[in-house]
Amino acid sequence: MQTVEEIQMLSFTIILHAGNARSSSMEAITLAKNYKFDESRKKIAEAEEEFTVAHQQQTKLLQEEANGEVNLISVILVHAQDHLMTAITVKDLASEMIDMYEKMQMIEEAKK
Numbered sequence: 001m002q003t004v005e006e007i008q009m010l011s012f013t014i015i016l017h018a019g020n021a022r023s024s025s026m027e028a029i030t031l032a033k034n035y036k037f038d039e040s041r042k043k044i045a046e047a048e049e050e051f052t053v054a055h056q057q058q059t060k061l062l063q064e065e066a067n068g069e070v071n072l073i074s075v076i077l078v079h080a081q082d083h084l085m086t087a088i089t090v091k092d093l094a095s096e097m098i099d100m101y102e103k104m105q106m107i108e109e110a111k112k
Contacts, residue, residue, distance in 0.1 A: 001069050002061075007077055010061065014054045014080035021050035022087035025094040032094075032101040040098050047091045054084050 002010070028043035058081075061071055 002071050004072060007072050007074055010057050011076040011080040013057050015083045017050045017054035018083040018087040021047040022090050025091040028094045029097050032098040035105050037102055044095060
């Protein structure tokens with residue numbers, strides 16, 4: 001079982017990396033809007049790297065629970081999970097928007 005301080009640090013680590021991933025995803029949308037698709041996809045890749053770190057922290061808790069250990073569920077941990085899920089949704093939507101902007105560019109070029 002982790003201490004309160006360990007749960008808090010783990011939670012803040014998830015929040016930090018989920019926030020970084022969300023920011024990279026939002027930057028990817030802006031880049032795609034300006035038809036900078038290579039840079040946009042690099043931002044999505046950055047987001048994925050941040051998610052990897054966040055998921056590693058989340059997995060620690062899941063493994064402990066699967067092994068029968070009981071951890072404290074704090075508001076900050078719930079908040080961290082919220083951040084992570086929201087960031088994942090933003091990244092998924094950003095990927096779809098990149099595809100959409102690519103199609104828009106192709107349509108615009110075809111009209112010329």
